[in-house]
Amino acid sequence: MSRDMARKFADQEILxxxxxxxxxxxxxPGIIxxxxxQGLLAPHMPEEHGGMGTFV
Incomplete structure (x- = not known):
């Protein structure tokens, strides 16, 4: 997950x-x-399990 992706999501969906x-x-609750x-809840999980395979 990139910071840019998280920032874009926050800018468009939360703020x-x-x-x-x-x-x-x-x-x-729809925000969850x-x-x-978008893979923002568990970015550390492997891609094959629905995560992004990255570390925050």
């Missing part, structure tokens, strides 16, 4: 709604599914 979600004290589909 646009962050302040409003914090104000309302809400969390969008999006993170998983």
């Amino acid at each position: 646009p709604t962050l302040k409003e979600n914090e104000r309302q004290e809400k969390f969008d 599914k999006k993170m998983a589909s």
